[in-house]
Amino acid sequence: MRALNSAVTGLQAQQTAMDVIGNNIANVNTDGFKASRTDFSDLFYQTLQGGTDNTNATQVGYGVKVSGVSKDMSTTGETTTNVPTNLFINGEGYFIVSTDSASHTAGSTTNSSGATVADYYTRVGNFQKNASGYLVDANGNYVMGMDATSLAAYQADPTSLPTLHAISLIGATFHPTAAGTSTSSDVTVTANTNISDLTINSDGTISGTIGSSTGTFEYGTSNGATTASASDPIIVALATFPNDGGLSQAGNTSFTQSVSSGSPTYIQASNGNSTTLISGALEQSNVDLAREFTNMIVTQRGFQANSRVITVADSLLEEIVNLKRS
Known part of the structure; x- marks a missing residue:
């Protein structure tokens, strides 16, 4: 089931994002520190059905990856x-x-x-x-x-x-x-x-x-x-x-x-x-605590959502196994 693999990539990406956020917050009072930001991009897609003049192609994605970690080089006071x-x-x-x-x-x-x-x-x-x-x-x-x-x-x-x-x-x-x-x-x-x-x-x-x-x-x-x-x-x-x-x-x-x-x-x-x-x-450090805490909440919810996908996919697989047993 593709959802399991996609959710795993989501968990890995959100974990990396939380690592970056944690490092930013840890250096909020570090002189001259430059904050970082995690950049995401989607992975490759599988085409289940090609498009025609009347219909669009049917494609299913395989999750997300960290495409890079960008530095905020802006200067503060x-x-x-x-x-x-x-x-x-x-x-x-x-x-x-x-x-x-x-x-x-x-x-x-x-x-x-x-x-x-x-x-x-x-x-x-x-x-x-x-x-x-x-x-x-x-x-x-x-x-x-x-x-x-x-x-x-x-x-x-x-x-x-x-x-x-x-x-x-x-x-x-x-x-x-x-x-x-x-x-x-x-x-x-x-x-x-x-x-x-x-x-x-x-x-x-x-x-x-x-x-x-x-x-x-x-x-x-x-x-x-x-x-x-x-x-x-x-x-x-x-x-x-x-x-x-x-x-x-x-x-x-x-x-x-x-x-x-x-x-x-x-x-x-x-x-x-x-x-x-x-x-x-x-x-001064250019870490914006308000932005980092907001990003932390979003990242936490993203991690929870991907965990939920794994739980639901597991339930679906369990139902399929039960059908076989019956």
Whole structure:
């Protein structure tokens, strides 16, 4: 009896939908979490009788399947944390974090030393400065930056991919920005340098105060940016994708590039685009609890209905068996 098989496919599909709903609700307070939605499609059909000029074809379906799980990549509001190294992306783009601190060409799987490196993309700017001076995320991955020279070359020729550098203030050059200040006033940041009022600006550059001077942090030869020129500020790197809904989820609110997402485009906030960075804030989860609870009820009823089909089909088969006995 086809109804039994169709109902089983219905139970399996509704179970998958409930798994997705449960994961969404579990992450209602996870910073930067993107909710998912289960997509269904019907299975193949058996044609019992072909159609004619006067009658339609008689076809019976074989149930339902999960055709995919779509991600809702919409952006919600921010949560204020007042932590200056926490960042909220106001607009398009993803932060780039890496498993290794060595510089490497964007998109490469090996760093400048030939070691394996993996880049991840995330909307969660829950960053902090570690004991070595590097900016890292909550998972210990290194936040990647670009230097202006490499970025400018990439913008002029997109085939010339920029070089990504782990952002480290130790070894960087601090350039006071007071009027008339020359490069002779620059300071090389060391582990013992006392930095106050550290701020990541809306364009991804980094500023702060050393002593009585306020200024910006620039790349130096000792902190990775061999392509940087004089007065090249450290820039927090961002990436955009043709289809960010096609990104592969890697856990820890991070994504990896996939065939569906397309190749990333590397950008600086506020540089020819409307994206800005907001310091001291994190992106909220985009889970809508009201919608999830509604979907849960619908899914539960769908599961119950398919269970009922199995019960009824079983009763019909029992009647047929009883007819044989009589």
